[in-house]
Amino acid sequence: MKCGVRFCGGCNPRYDRGKVLEEIKESLSEIDFEYACEEETYDVILVIGGCTNCCASYEQFKTKEGVIKMWDSADTKRIIRVIRDLS
Numbered sequence: 001m002k003c004g005v006r007f008c009g010g011c012n013p014r015y016d017r018g019k020v021l022e023e024i025k026e027s028l029s030e031i032d033f034e035y036a037c038e039e040e041t042y043d044v045i046l047v048i049g050g051c052t053n054c055c056a057s058y059e060q061f062k063t064k065e066g067v068i069k070m071w072d073s074a075d076t077k078r079i080i081r082v083i084r085d086l087s
Contacts, residue, residue, distance in 0.1 A: 001043045001087040004036030004063070006056050013050030015073040021048060027080045031087060036061045044068060044086055046079065 007017055024046075025033050036045055041062040049056055049071040058067050065086050070079050 001030075001083075002032045002034070002040075003083060004040065004042035004045045004061055005033055006036045006045060006047045006058050006061070008047075008049040008051075008054065008056040010050055012053070015050070017048045017050055020070075020073050020076055023076055024080055024083070028083055028087075031083060038062075044083065046070070046083070 005021060010017070021033070036042065038060050041064065043063070044065045045058050045061050045063045045067045047054060047056050047058050047067060047069045049069065052071050054069050054071040068079060068082055070076070
């Protein structure tokens with residue numbers, strides 16, 4: 001399974017978004033995570049926002065299963081569960 005990752009611009013981050021991505025990747029080692037690019041088609045896009053606005057654009061990316069958004073480190077377990085269920 002291929003997961004494209006999109007970060008917000010980081011203007012108001014309330015947690016370490018990179019650290020959370022590393023936690024997710026460690027828990028889902030069977031998933032291929034990469035920074036999303038427009039030329040690829042992903043099984044799912046993970047949008048990691050730094051605050052409740054979660055303003056990162058994602059409409060330009062192609063996905064088979066849709067988009068998952070997170071904006072708080074408390075969402076980490078939920079994100080892991082959702083991606084695991086999709087794989």
